[in-house]
Every structure is written in structure tokens, then in C-alpha cells.
Amino acid sequence: MSSAPHTTTIVARHVVTDITVCIIPPKTSTCELDPRTWHCIEKDLYQYTSQHSAWLYVALANEDELAAETLVVGDIRAGERPPSSSGHWNSRPGGIWVLRKKFAGDIDQAVTEVEVLFGTDAVDPRPQWTLMQSPLQINAQPEIPVARLSILHGRAKPRLTADVPLRVREDSKFKIVQISDTHMVTGVGVCNDAIDEQGNDLPESEADPLTVRFIGEILDAEKPDLVILTGDQLHHDITDSQTALFKVVAPIIERSIPFAAVFGNHDSEGSHALSRTAQMSILQNLPFSLSEPGPEQVDGVGNFYVQILAPAPSELPVSTLYFLDSHSKLPSTTLNNRYDHIKPSQIDWFKTTFQSLRNAGNLSFVIIHIPLPEFKDRHLCIRSGQRREPTEGPSFNSHFYDALVDYGISAVGCGHDHVNDFAALLPQQTQHDGKTPQSPWLCYGGASGFGGYGSYAGKRFYRRMRVWELNASAGSLKTWMRLEYAIGRTDELMLMENGVVADPPVRKNDRSCIVT
Template identity: 75%
Template structure:
């Protein structure tokens, strides 16, 4: 394992190559400290690393790091940027030594990684006031295994399982700006810091619902932000603080921009966080983040009672037909889905508890073309804007029907929060009786950094809650909305394993 033996900040004119210290020992943290906003200079943090087994007793290693005013005691060494390093001779043990250093940005930055400590004081770089401040985060010793990754998802003893769906948080590097908030009475509020509002809203929902799982349905990040990691950490921190498992799919904005991390890089970050159930998915399937999570019966049973499917809905594409237009779900994803679903079905059939109903849900970011079909019947919630979907229909919806999916949850269109049905016709044995399902549901926008208005009208931020009851084969949903004390638009979607229409009463 590597140990930090020194660190420094190097500043370069933009006309010169950024050649720092000896690359055989010094590692550059690939985050430009001015966030590409300073035309006259560029700055990076360099960390000297030596493998533990190569250290001798007389070698100095970094035991602690401070930023700001000089510490009052100890033999601290000054480094550029207001950094102070405490170095001692190597004792043969690295438990107390610094082993990793990272940079996060913003006064609202957080580091949810176990054992990492984020410096309160920012680096002294003389950046412009509007540039999010750079802050060091430090790891001492060996990182322990991340918590919350061993136990599978399970329904409660009463057969229920609750999911909070959070969509379109649009976090940025720094606090961001909310331009369209309003108070409980609909009065427009002035511009304010966006991301702290989003974090607070998420926390209040989690405390009210205490879910078994949180699902992010895309656009966790705003487009064109300079540091993806800082923004990702902020959005997942409230979930990790409460020890709740979470999963995520990507939206069209998450990896947009010159300096944005790729989907694979973001997935790697998410996978290594506590309580994360995120997966990149099979390499032969288009996109990053095509995976499924089984929800098992109470321990010690291994019987899956529900399956949750996650798909990458890709991003925006050039189009002469519609602007904006989006990539459709790819054929490799459509092929992967029924294969995975049928494997789950086979696993259930081998179980000895088949008296319990099985419910399957699908989550993605961009809605399918069926969300804008004329035959679509909104049964709950509201449409506040036209559905932005791919122009080309690859008919993934047909696979959902064939596999008996109960509901699909998406994001993308912030002020849509409805659940709707598209009647289907069965043609088995000549039967053309219309039947229902699956439900097509929007989550609604949860983030204050993304738009919360359309056509001159503002909307409160919201999130969708799903509750499965595998003992009765039922699925119900409701929303949590700003300022509302109770559940909003609660409705039963499935009863006895079959999709129901709340508008039809006997």
C-alpha cells in the first residue's frame, strides 16, 4: 500500500506544459484547482507516494495535514496554498500515516467515504470569489471495507418494501443557484443557493419515509460542471448518513460537458461508496448501469419476491426531426432484459414459497415514447410539460408488457409527476379485451438546481415513494412534496398481482 511522504501545490502559466515534480514519485491529482477559470494560471496538487514495503526507518512520512493558520505546536512544514504537513520518521506501521489525499470543491462539499476527513479551511489560491473553493480531504491508514454491501435487499417480516425515488437533483460544483422556488402559499421566492436546499429536501423525505432503498433516476448532476465527484458526493451523502442502500441510473446531463467524468468513472465512484448497490452492467450491453436487484423474502430464505431493473437511457442526439431528441433504448438492452427477467422467474419457480405474489419494477431516466402517446390515460398526478422522449421507438415497452412488469419509474421532465396507463389488447384465443399495464410513472423533479417551472408556472419540488406488499401482491405509490405534511396523490397501482385502474369502481 502507498504512503504519502510529501505534498505540494504547483502553479503554471497556461503557455507552459504542466511539468511538475518527478513523476516516478509524485502523483498529480487530476483536478485543476482553479476549475479552469483562471486564464493566467493553472494549478494542481501533487502528492509524493512510496509503497509501504519500500520505506526505511529513516524515511519521513506525512502524519497529518492542516490548511490555514500555522499549527501552534509540533514541527509542521509549510507548503504552497496554505498547507501545513507534519512529517515523522516511518515507524513501520501506517495506521496513523496519511495514505491518500484528494481535492473536493465548494463550501458545501462533503466526503461520505469512511475514514476520510475533509478540511474545513480551503486552499489559499487567490481564486476569483465566484470560483468554488478547493478543499483537501485526507485518509489515514488502510481503508476499511465499505459498509452496507453484504446483506441482500429483503422485504420486512410483514412482506413490505419501501422505495424512495429521487430524480433530477442537478447538483453542481459549489452551491448553485435556484431561480424558481416558491413558498408554501405559491409566492415566488428570490434566487437562493440550490444544492443546500436539495440536500435538506432529500433528508426530510428520508426521515419521513425511512425507506428500505433509495433509487436515483438520473440527472444527479447538472451539465457542464467542473468537478463531478464533489457534486456526486453531495447528493448521496444524506442517504449514506442514514445507512440506507441506494442504486442509481444515469440521465442525459450526468456526463455532459468538457470536464465531466464519464459514466464509467462516475459508476466507479458510486460503487465504492457505502451502501451502494450500483453496478456497471454487462459489457456487451449498451450503456453503463444496466443491472437488476432482487428483493428477497425474509431471512434466511433466498426466494426473490421482487425484481428491480435499472437501465441506461443514454442521452441527447442530433436530430432533424425533433430538438431535443434522444437515443432510444438499444437492442442489446432489450435482449438483456427478458433474458434477465426469465432467469429471475426460473429462480422463483424453484422456490417453495410460490404462494406470494411477485412484483417487478423498471427504472430509467428518459421516458419511453409511450409517455407521449395519445392513448395514454393519466390516472394520477399531473402533466406540467410535454414529454421529451426519443423520436425513434425501439419498443422496449413491448418487452415490459411481455415480462409482466408492474410499473416503470422515470425522471427527466421535472414538472411531470403523473402515473398513467396505456391500454393493451390481448389476442390469445381471439380475445381482444383491453387490458392494463404496466404503469408509466414520473418521479417529478427533486432538485432546486434544475428547472421547477414551465410555461410561466412554478411547481414545488417532489419525489415519488413506492411501497410493495409481497404478501398481498400489491403496489402503491405516493409523492412527497415541499411543504406538504402528508402523502400526496396516494394510489394503489397493483392488487393481487394485477394492475388495477383506480378510476374503475364496482
């Protein structure tokens, strides 16, 4: 985690009274500003690429303590020349222009918050926030994504949430789009393994604009009731997590679709990355977000559940989605590409939550990023899609899968291994009572991001997303893939019918199994 020269506690009901940029030379750690008034935005405007550092400082005052003669900031602009609009604009470092005026009691006419985002492709999906098109003038290196101000006038209204419960539609169906491994960065990023509609290699291009466009195309084609983000929303070692995260969720928020997210191994990886806790705080405060940090006593950040109810006025759930943090790489340097496992506290949380819900619905599934060890079991029966690369999962099996079998979970959705997109079952042994336990479907989501890898063993593959569709009246769960360029569905498969696994495999003499 990076740290700014100094920070202050933001006062309640604050109003911006001034703004400046402080450039700090090497071997200097502070800016000569009164920390009781000035609050530092904890983002180096040079993005940690220079011996100098540059920081945006905002002077704050408490609205309740403002006198009639107090000057507050009514507007902010950026550019080489002063704005042409009326009023007396004051120049500040970094090409910032400030319009200050006496506070007249109308908070909507005052700037109350200021943020910095980076890149020509930056977006701010928060209602009432205005992202400036003109960047700050700070003489940064040309390859560094430009710094842009985003400002809020007045008080942010309560966020748009799904206070109305998620429910199946009148036709008893409910559709979910799974977006995995977007790998957004600060700036446009680089894609070096895209292909055209005929499968021919394309030259290197900007990555994140392609990812944003692909997300929008699939959302418009499928019109889902819910979006689930299954980790690695962000690439590793990026300089501003907030900028990248906003780009991921903006197409979802623009379409007023509820969404929920888990973290992947790369999301909080890097010396300047925001922690999972900080990223979850950002997600929680965004419109239409259902994401939650989960209980503090449970390992990880983002262990929570979301329920989908039957049509009103019923309060009975059709499905429960359990979201769990699958953690990251193990810190040991001797265990290359070895990943952590689902912890006992998480398994206990799942069991306790399942039992407390009583009727959790018979079409419930688990959402994680890193696949469980069972995804690489040699007895796995692949029913659709393909395994194109080895499964990279935990080095230790904590047997979370066994709990999912015991509790009748229908499916597990994950990301992580970008070019795998199979849906598979692990055959179960018939027990002494003659019954065969129902095993959950193990389903990869594929990767949607052009900034992450999209090739393996020298072969490139299309970016893709998984779609899930529940049908409450039929007790069914169906899935299919959406690929670049493809007009329709790919690898469509019925997973559950009448609440039970469709076409379950057996361990012996099942020629339909693809043993991997």
C-alpha cells in the same frame, strides 16, 4: 474530459511522503516534478476559469519499500498560519501545512490518500476520510468555489455494502424512495424558481443546500428500505463531478440506507464532467451502494438488477428492479432535444436476465431516466398526478415497452421531465383468445433538485419525490408523492393488487381515462 499536466500510476499500498501545489502559467503544459514520484490530482484548482492552472501533487511511496528513516506525512492542514498542535509543521504552497515524521510501521498514523473537493458545502461521505474546513490559499477568483483537501489516514476498511440481501420487513412491506433530477453542481448553485408554502415566488437563492435539506426531510419522514436515484444527479457543464455526486449520496449514506442509481442525460455532459464509467466507479466504492456498471457487451453504463426477497429464511424474490441506462441526447445538431433510445442489446439483456432469474417476482419494475415514447401516447390514461409539460423522449421507438408487456412488468419509473408527476396506464387491445395483456404503469418521479428547473409556461411548482411501497403478502404495489411543505402523502394510488393491475383501463368507453 479534462487532463492534468501529467499523471503517474499509483503504486500499490502507497503512503504519502509529501504534497505540493504547482501553478502553471499559460502556454506551459508540465510541472517540474519527477513523475515517478509525484502523482497529480486531476482537478484544476482554479476550475478552468484562469489562464493559469493550479494542480495538487502528491508524492507517493510503496509501504513495503519504506526504510526506518523515510519521512512520511503524518497529517495535513490548510490555512494562513501553522497549526497550533505540537510537531514541526512544514509550509507548502497553497497554505498547506505538512507534518512529516519517520515511518514507525503504523500505517494508521500516516496519510495514504489525498483528494480535492470544492465549495463551502462540500462533503465527503466516505468512512475514515476527513474533509478540511479551511480552503487552500490559491488566490482564486471570489466567485469560484473554494478548494478543500480531504485526507485518509491508514487503509480504507472494506466498504459497507448490502451483502445481506434486501428483504421485505416483518409486516411484508418494503418502501422505496425515488430521488430524481437533483441537478447538483460544484458549489452551492443557484435556484431561481422556488416558491413558498403558499405558492408565492421566492427570490433567487442557493440551490444545493435546499436540495440536500429536502432529501433529508423526505428520508426522515418515509424511512425507506431502499433509495433509487433516477438520473441527472448532476447538472450539466460542472467543473467537478465527484464533489457534486458526494452531495447527492451523503444524506443517504448518513442514514445507512442502501441505494442504487442510473444516469441521466446531463450526468456526463460537459467538457470537464467525469464519464459515466468514472462516476460508476465512484458509486460502486461508496457505502451502501448497490450500483453496478453492468455487462460490457451491453450498451450504456448501469444496466443491472436488484432483487428484494421474502422474509428470511426464504430465498424467493418478491420483486426485481431492472436498472437501465437511457443514454443522452443524440449528437446531431439537426435534431434539437432529440434523445437516444434503449438499444437492442439492452432489450436482449433484459429478456435474458428475466428468463435466467426464473422466479423474478410478480411486482417487478424498470428504472430509467428518460421516459419511453409511450409516456407521450395520446391514449395514455392518467390515474394520479398531472402532465404539466410535454414528454421529451427518444425520437426512435425501439419497442422496449412491448417487451415489458410481454414479460409482465408492473411499472416503469423515470425522471427527466421535472414537473410531470403522473402515474398512467396505456390501455391494451384484447387479443384473439379473449385475454387483455397487463400493461406496466408509467410513472414520473418529479424533480427534487432546486438547481434544475421547477417551472413551466411561467408557473412554478413544488419539488417532489415519488415513493413506492411493496406488500408481499397482499401482492400489492402502492405509490404516492412527497412534496415540499406537505406534511403527508399526495396522489396516493394503488397500482397492483393480488399481483395484477388495479382498475385496468380499456381502450373503448373508459370515461376515467384522461386522454393527453
